[in-house]
Amino acid sequence: MCTCRKDRTIADNSLPGSILPGTTLPGTTHPGNTIPTDALTRATVDLLRDLIRNACVNDGTADSGGEIRSVRTLEGFFAGSGLDLEVVEPHPGRASLITRIRGTDPGAPSLALVGHLDVVPVHEAGWSRDPFAAEIVDGEIWGRGALDMLCLTASYAAVTRAIATGSFRPRGDLVFAAVADEEAGSGLGVEWLTENRLDLIDADFVLTESGGVPVGSTPSISTTIGEKGLAGRRLIVHGTPGHGSAPWGARNAAIIAADAVHRLARYHAPVQITADWRRYVAALDLDPALAARLLDPVRIIDALHELGTLAGFAHASTHTTVSPNVVRAGDKDNVIPALATVTLDIRVLPGIAAADVDAYLREALGELMADVTIEGEGFEAATRSPIDTPLYDALGAAARRAYPNADLLPMLSVGGSDARFYRRRGIPAYGFALLSRRWDYGMFRQLFHGNDERIDVESVSLTVNALDAVVRDLHG
Ligand SMILES: [Zn+2]
Incomplete structure (x- = not known):
């Protein structure tokens, strides 16, 4: 159990238990502390740690970011998968990697998994651990981007590779896009791709950040539908x-x-x-x-x-x-x-x-x-996606595999994400993940861009397995 000073600080600043019954904080004993060992989780955790160590810090200047490092990591990750990888680099070092698995039915809807590779700067003095070492401590992976949103980007990559190398043939196209520059407005990432290479990233449905916090006792799973x-x-x-x-x-x-x-x-x-x-x-x-x-x-x-x-x-x-x-x-x-x-x-x-x-x-x-x-x-203007879609239904079904009575809680994000570039064009885009019961929404928001950012391996496992189920459900 982690009993370090920082964890106590987070617990002290968090909501009283009466507001969010049933949730526990990091450092608390809980049944999920054993690290899941399925192949998807292992691949995701290893990739996530590599992406954190690449430290693609975007400080808002064009020469920061260095997402090319993580693009190289992903090229290694996909080696031997048979996938054609496309890399764009609109400014030196500001690279994005995109790949597409063709569906068996050209009329079936396509799905894009869009994850950013960049992270925001750290205030080093406020961290209890090296923000770019990707240490695993008490079942939690520490580091800048662990939550926002390298855990999702790694999960998307793991699911894409599993589909590419397995026997399941998706009906519709599956697009994986690991993109630059989300943390500074996406001018060298999805905005650039939308204006210059829409053919690469276009899809009928999109998943990106953020969501997955179990809210309340039922629980409801926070799912971003607009911003x-x-x-x-x-x-x-x-x-x-x-x-x-x-x-x-x-x-x-x-x-x-x-x-x-x-x-x-x-x-x-x-x-x-x-x-x-x-x-x-x-x-x-x-x-x-x-x-x-x-x-x-x-x-x-x-x-x-x-x-x-x-x-x-x-x-x-x-x-x-x-x-x-x-x-x-x-x-x-x-x-x-x-x-x-x-x-x-x-x-x-x-x-x-x-x-x-x-x-x-x-x-x-x-x-x-x-x-x-x-x-x-x-x-x-604010953007919003409808929720009467087969993708939204598939997200709910995937959430219920882990939380049997769960419903999705459609939410408006107060921040921005790459989803807006799709929603503006009328394409439904949701922020979805699936976190463990140790999270509450206040802590989730506190660690986003905050000190001591981290995610527990159990949440990585829940998320990647849920996403795998979503793709097989939607494209099955
Ligand atoms: Zn983000």
């Missing part, structure tokens, strides 16, 4: 330059920008209680009084803090959010800055248009608008 949209906006703050030795009364752009940031932090866009949010609250098995407050536009803000690690997710699920993430002002020690910029990360719920976003910003900034210009028109 919030994005608006790119920057505030240009205008002041008056002056000498830094006499600041009193100056129109310092940095001070005006600080005021703007504060106002945005205090501002709440109108509450939207969506059907997705209602379903999620119902699945949590909460105290009825708390559940009622979480569905009440007037009382929800005061109820958020009672959700522990889920509070930010709950807020983002019910509001269009504005986060001032890059703030710049001034360039000389003794000059009062005349200009400041505040770059905003804006995530919009379904039904919100670009004009709504600009109206929210003007409302939040109030009279500061006299000194502020809003720059940028970038806007991507």
Whole structure:
């Protein structure tokens, strides 16, 4: 059992057991601590560890990432499988690998398994272990990307190789795509492929990140069916330059920008209680009084803090959010800055248009608008897939092989993923996995892009076997 300091920290920050009955935290004794040894799981775990060690860290610059390392790993993984591998590299080092198993029936729907190879940077000081060593400790594989989303990418590869080398012949095409640059907007990954090599990655149905957390006692398995949209906006703050030795009364752009940031932090866009949010609250098995407050536009803000690690997710699920993430002002020690910029990360719920976003910003900034210009028109609406599809049915059936009474819990992701490039074109895309009972949704979100990211081998096994069942069910 892992009794290290970090695990206790996570347990301390997690939800009280009363909110998510039936779930346990890492480090707790549980029956799944023996490592499953089926061939699919073994192959997936080995590949996952190699992908973590490749450290394809995407810091947002074109020369980071280095996904070519993991493409080379995958070429080795598929050697001898008979698959034709296609590698694209739109920028040196930023490679994606795609392969397609042709179906026996050209009229049958095709399925693409789309996993990214890049990971976000780490804050090394916050980790209890080397984030790129892929150690296995107490049944858990540690490392950046273990959860987001190399466990899935490795599972997709293992399933694809098993189908390619086995006797099962899928009716429809099966596409495996291991892609670059998801963590920086996909301009060198799925977006590039969509614009330049759609023939490689196109399919009728898509699986990608993320999901698989057992929620509540039944349980319901979180399955992403849509995601919030994005608006790119920057505030240009205008002041008056002056000498830094006499600041009193100056129109310092940095001070005006600080005021703007504060106002945005205090501002709440109108509450939207969506059907997705209602379903999620119902699945949590909460105290009825708390559940009622979480569905009440007037009382929800005061109820958020009672959700522990889920509070930010709950807020983002019910509001269009504005986060001032890059703030710049001034360039000389003794000059009062005349200009400041505040770059905003804006995530919009379904039904919100670009004009709504600009109206929210003007409302939040109030009279500061006299000194502020809003720059940028970038806007991507939220995307959502229907759930009355044979793929969604196959996901539910696969989940019930492990959790006999489980239902899928269709969810709206508050972040972005490669699914949006498919959903925009009308192609159903879901985020699916199958995690063990040691997970709850708060911990899942905490480890995504967080310190001490890891996944238990039992969850890897559940996930890869579920995906294998999904492919054989859909294509059988
Ligand atoms: Zn991801």
